[in-house]
Amino acid sequence: MVWDHFKKEKINNEWKAICNHNKNKFNGKSKNGTSHLRDHIRRCKKRVQVDIRQQVLVANQKKLDGKLTIGLFSFNQDVSSKELSKMIIMHEYPLSIVDHSHFRKYCSSLQPMFEMPTRNTIKRDILDLYEKEKRNMLSKLEANEGKIAITTDMWTSDHQNKGYMDVTTHYIDNSWSLQKRVIRFEYVPAPHTTDVIASSLMKCFLDWNIDRKLTSITIDNCSVNDGVIKLLVDRMRGNTLLLNGAFFHMRCCAHILHLIVKDGLSVIGDEVARQLRISTTKKLCSDVRTRWNSTFLMLQTTLSYKDVFARCVQLHHDPLYKYLPTDDDWVFALVICDKLKLFYEITEGFSGTKFMTANLYFLSICRIRVTLNEWITHSDIIILRMTKCMLEKFEKYWNDMNGIMGVATVLDPRYKTTLLEYYFENSYGITAEHEVERIVQLCRDLVTEYEARIMSSKNEPQPFNGASLDSVPVDLGNPGFDYLSG
Numbered sequence: 014m015v016w017d018h019f020k021k022e023k024i025n026n027e028w029k030a031i032c033n034h035n036k037n038k039f040n041g042k043s044k045n046g047t048s049h050l051r052d053h054i055r056r057c058k059k060r061v062q063v064d065i066r067q068q069v070l071v072a073n074q075k076k077l078d079g080k081l082t083i084g085l086f087s088f089n090q091d092v093s094s095k096e097l098s099k100m101i102i103m104h105e106y107p108l109s110i111v112d113h114s115h116f117r118k119y120c121s122s123l124q125p126m127f128e129m130p131t132r133n134t135i136k137r138d139i140l141d142l143y144e145k146e147k148r149n150m151l152s153k154l155e156a157n158e159g160k161i162a163i164t165t166d167m168w169t170s171d172h173q174n175k176g177y178m179d180v181t182t183h184y185i186d187n188s189w190s191l192q193k194r195v196i197r198f199e200y201v202p203a204p205h206t207t208d209v210i211a212s213s214l215m216k217c218f219l220d221w222n223i224d225r226k227l228t229s230i231t232i233d234n235c236s237v238n239d240g241v242i243k244l245l246v247d248r249m250r251g252n253t254l255l256l257n258g259a260f261f262h263m264r265c266c267a268h269i270l271h272l273i274v275k276d277g278l279s280v281i282g283d284e285v286a287r288q289l290r291i292s293t294t295k296k297l298c299s300d301v302r303t304r305w306n307s308t309f310l311m312l313q314t315t316l317s318y319k320d321v322f323a324r325c326v327q328l329h330h331d332p333l334y335k336y337l338p339t340d341d342d343w344v345f346a347l348v349i350c351d352k353l354k355l356f357y358e359i360t361e362g363f364s365g366t367k368f369m370t371a372n373l374y375f376l377s378i379c380r381i382r383v384t385l386n387e388w389i390t391h392s393d394i395i396i397l398r399m400t401k402c403m404l405e406k407f408e409k410y411w412n413d414m415n416g417i418m419g420v421a422t423v424l425d426p427r428y429k430t431t432l433l434e435y436y437f438e439n440s441y442g443i444t445a446e447h448e449v450e451r452i453v454q455l456c457r458d459l460v461t462e463y464e465a466r467i468m469s470s471k472n473e474p475q476p477f478n479g480a481s482l483d484s485v486p487v488d489l490g491n492p493g494f495d496y497l498s499g
Contacts, residue, residue, distance in 0.1 A: 015047045018054050032057060056128075094130050098138040108132045150194060154221060159185050160228040160255075162263075165214065167205065167233075176201045178210070180217050196221055207240035214241070215248055225253045229417070231263040234272065234410070256458055260417045266374060267363045269410050270381075274356050277403040316350060319343060348396065355384060371421040376428075378418070379436035382407065386439065419452035420459065 019030040021041050030041035030050055034057050039050060101110065109132060110116055117129050130138070154161070161184045169176050180197035197217045201209065218224040230245070232238045239262075246258040254261050338346070359377045385407060388400040422428050433452055437445035 015050045015054070018057075019050055090126075090128060093124070093127055094134075094138060095142070097130070098135055098142055101135065102139060102142075108135050111135055150196065151221065153186075154182070154184075154223055154226075157184060157186055157226075159187075161223050161226045162228050163230040164265075165230065165232055167201065167210070176203060176205050178213060180214065182221075182223070205237070207237055207244060210237065211241045211244035211248070214245060218249075224249055227253075227261070228255055229261055229263040231265050233268050234264050256455075256462060263417070264410060266378070267360050270356055270360050270363075272410075273381075273403050273406045274353065276406045277399040280398050280402045316343070316346060345395075348393070352388070352396070352399075355381065371418065372425045372428075375418040375422040376432065379432075379440070382411070383436065383439050416452070416455065420455050423452060423456055 015030075018033050019039075019041075020033060022029055022031055024038070028041035028043075030039045031037070032039075032053060037053065039053065097111075100106065101108065111129055111132060120127055120129060161182050163180060163182060165178060165180045167176055167178045178197070178199055178201045179195060182192075182194050182196055184192050186192050197220075199213070201213055214230075215224075218227070227249070230242070232241070242262040246254065246261055249258075359381065362373060362377065385400055385404050388396060389404065391397050391400065419433060422432055423430055430449055430453060433449045434445065437448045441448050
């Protein structure tokens with residue numbers, strides 16, 4: 014059957030086998046056999062294309078859907094290879110998938126003309142795709158006229174015991190749409206010292222040419238990260254940052270809430286397990302202290318199956334049901350669940366990625382402050398101990414939380430300074446007016462800085478279009494004052 018696809022000719026006194034489809038020449042000596050010719054027949058694209066045309070003719074004769082014919086002739090090797098690369102990226106498949114025999118058979122059944130790329134080819138295609146997307150993202154960041162906020166996090170993989178860092182940009186594009194892009198995901202070698210982390214972040218900022226466009230960096234709360242921020246501010250020269258870097262360090266609000274609840278529950282973790290009388294007391298105590306949100310969901314689910322516990326004890330006599338919670342235990346569980354619900358809902362709101370949260374942040378944090386002040390008068394000694402511990406942790410981060418987010422609240426035309434005055438009065442008492450003025454002064458300082466930058470960017474300095482806040486005789490808390498136009 015080989016010679017149905019080859020013809021034998023003598024060229025320069027040597028016998029050659031010439032492919033009838035693509036005219037490639039192979040050794041045609043009889044002693045060399047025909048295995049190499051059979052291999053070529055299986056790989057020959059033009060031969061496969063002829064076979065497909067024959068299949069199409071048969072399909073047309075059988076009156077199959079005409080779209081099949083179009084699909085067979087619209088095959089593109091490059092497009093299919095790129096889609097394969099994207100599939101491997103999106104689903105995190107290993108590069109070795111291209112060597113899996115059944116995967117190759119499956120692709121061949123879909124399109125016999127598709128030539129499966131090697132691992133090295135796929136690797137090259139993925140890196141080329143990355144470089145293309147990076148160039149595209151670089152052009153978007155350079156064209157964007159606004160500032161860019163950064164969030165970053167580090168963690169250690171369980172199976173590799175290696176530290177990794179990701180860096181994500183958040184910005185409003187020129188069409189006023191919220192954008193979020195991961196620009197760096199890399200392995201950071203140990204030890205994860207202040208200098209190592211700061212150097213990795215600085216290299217990322219310089220690679221993406223955003224070191225002069227940054228507004229803030231949101232990072233977890235630990236002493237190492239505090240040192241990282243100081244190094245970054247020094248290296249980027251504070252004059253490129255808002256108010257010389259006063260707002261550059263943003264503490265992760267979700268992490269702060271986690272620390273507050275964790276400290277509170279660490280005080281009452283043993284009591285929760287004791288009152289619920291669950292046989293796996295040791296595990297529950299660990300979960301309460303480390304994964305409080307899971308504890309909340311567990312308590313919420315348990316309360317919904319309150320009546321099931323008694324029936325399990327009566328009907329099954331299972332040794333796992335060693336204790337049956339009393340009515341007082343169920344009341345206590347309900348109280349704890351009710352207390353955790355506020356933190357859970359606010360944490361879920363802060364974790365949203367499809368909407369702006371800056372204008373909601375201050376309101377939510379103040380709700381927690383007011384609620385803790387109410388709990389401090391609770392009659393239950395256990396709740397009282399938990400609240401005191403939470404308040405102590407809250408006060409540690411309160412001043413860091415109410416700065417730039419207070420400015421965001423003032424800029425919200427629904428609130429202005431009215432919301433600040435209401436909550437600060439509940440929190441600070443007689444010093445509330447001073448705290449409100451501190452936030453308003455931050456607004457004035459920002460306007461002054463923007464005014465100076467606008468004037469310095471012009472060849473001929475001109476008066477700022479509109480008065481600065483220092484010269485505005487209207488109270489920012491006046492609901493009738495149009496802050497945006499003012």
